[in-house]
Amino acid sequence: MIDFLFDYATLRVIWWVLLGVLLIAFAVTDGFDMGVGALLPFVAKTDIERRVAINTVGPVWEGNQVWFILGGGAIFAAWPALYAVSFSGFYLAMFLVLFALILRPVAFKYRSKRDSARWRENWDWALFIGGAVPALIFGVAVGNTLQGVPFHFTDDLRPIYEGNLFGLLNPAAIFCGLVSVAMLVMHGAAWLAFKADGVVADRAAAIGPKAALASACLFAIGGLLVYAGFLGGYDVTSPIVWDGPSNPLHKVVVEQGDAWLGNFRDEPWLWLVPLLGVVCPLLAAIGFKARKAGLTFLASKLAIVCIIATVGVAMFPIILPSSTNPSHSLAVFDASSSRLTLRNMLFATVIFLPLILAYTAWVYHVLWGKVSEKDVRDAGHAY
Template identity: 55%
Template sequence: MMDYSTLKIIWWLLVGVLLIGFAIMDGHDMGVGTLLPFVGRNDVERRVVINTVGPHWDGNQVWFITGGGAIFAAWPLVYATAFSGFYWAMLVVLWALFFRPVGFDYRSKIHNATWRSTWDWGLFIGGSVPPLIFGVAFGNLLQGVPFQFDAYLVSTYSGNFWQLLNPFALLAGVVSSAMITMQGGAYLAHRTEGVIQERTIKAATGAAWLMVAAFVGAGFWLQSIEGYRITSTIDMNALPDPLSKTVVREAGAWMRNYTQQPLLWLLPGLAVAGALVTSLLLRLRYTLSAFVTSSLALVGVIGTAGASMFPFVMPSSSMPNASLTVWDSASSQLTLSLMFWATVIFMPLIIGYTSWAYSVMRGKVTAAYIRENDHAAY
């Protein structure tokens, strides 16, 4: 069995991988949903857009479910505290996601313009709201969340839903929304042709530039925000006890890891370069390469957030010493070990069947295909 501290680091990395997998895989079909009402101008064009992701969207949800399950099992204190503090925000995400399965399954069952248009906007809500909320949540994590623990490690959240919608968090929401729209646009451009592809490329290029502007702006803003720093001795092998340390807040603390490890600057560099190269490749019609570089940009954005906060996972603004970190909020060594080996077995299976599904259903989705397969297509 691996030592406890190593397992804690491994699961910090694995949760990051799952978040990145969710952003890349479920993110591109959410991005397609966001673009749906704008790049499809009539019923056939919108069915073309929907059919690029229709066969895959539910399989991509595996990343979302697995990510949530991994947080629950690996960081139970984080899961309990986050879902308590962000309760209404998570409900908004859940309500928005309701539109996706119903919209994909029932949108084209009835030949009625009002019915179909309603579900098109439902799919737009299901694709655009979750990335915005997730970005706002990360923006709040970087500022600290108002929660505290009592002696029995029962958490109390003292904020409210409207406090989550602060300016920095909304800017982080713009970063998240723009990068997911870019990701969806790169995928949609690869799967379509003609006027739909032209409109998609314009939209995805705009999203890429917006992501870069918002990401760079958030980076400069972050330097003036009070970050968190542990000032006491850290026992990396200790059992979960977030109250056993001392934490201070100071401006620029989130930049400390970049000062100590300059190679971490490659992550924000990857985010910016990936988005800019994506916009160029889309203009040149290298759509598959654009999807790859867009995915790398997502790796850069999420990696930047993780590297900035490490070892913090969920800082507390009302009781800094109660901040949850990689070292003091993880499950037991046995739990982390069993989960690790389960991941080693099942992760390749997930990647394998996903790759097979995309290889079987590759190629362009065209208006002619929709007309010829009116009852089979979405």
């Protein structure tokens, strides 16, 4: 059993799963932070209302971003070729995301440094940018990944990227960006309905059903686009050697319009994942209407899990397809670090990930309860 758990093929699949877990954890936790920022101009009209919304995420947003750092670190250590291609090819897009993510903590820290309405309003718009821009760009990145990224490798495995920022902003990718925005706005509204009190929660509960319905409809339309071949599709046609060397040049990949549906055809039970990706936002919409904040937030989290998991399940075993030379696409079985690296990283993960989860759970337990206008006025440490 021990040998099985630590053979090269199994370690590769484990780290593919762990990468998905880290990215989903980031979307579920920091996703409602971004959603609250994107909703800020619409759910809060006065300064005290904006402070209520901000203070629902103020104590936890820094910890939530840890998952983004862990995800980037996992890509760097476990999938170095993926890190090299994606962080180089998507450099300008990543720069926009990092700019927005850096702008957000600055806005949190500086908005209350001066007792000026104009000063605070400007920083509140910075929070809006810090929430809406990453939500859009992350979805655009997924859309480009589904279509294939214009890169290839030289004979010595040096990656060559042939695209640009404007190429990334194509209609299909922007559509995926809208799915992401709708999903995270739904999640932010669910969080505000759950955590805020008063008029802020009421407005969030009114906006939430619209965002939830938009998430379900856009995701379903996305599935139809995949079925019609508009979002691309790639399939490995050569024999897969799961314990072979990490060299993406030793396989044959072809572009096929409906290839992303192959895993669902082979394993019909996997259709449950995208089905829940449609059903859970609808359940969240019902929860908003019924003012069941806890169940709504749970349905929103499950919707994010299933929507993101659908992409991973559809693409497996491909991680990043190449549109210019499909056979140079990066796959789970040929783009990882060494067996020793994956094994040692897994040991560290088994030790430290439960500690991170336990600490995170403890923080949310300590900070349990709603944020009201009275709480914000009375607390001298509030944002």
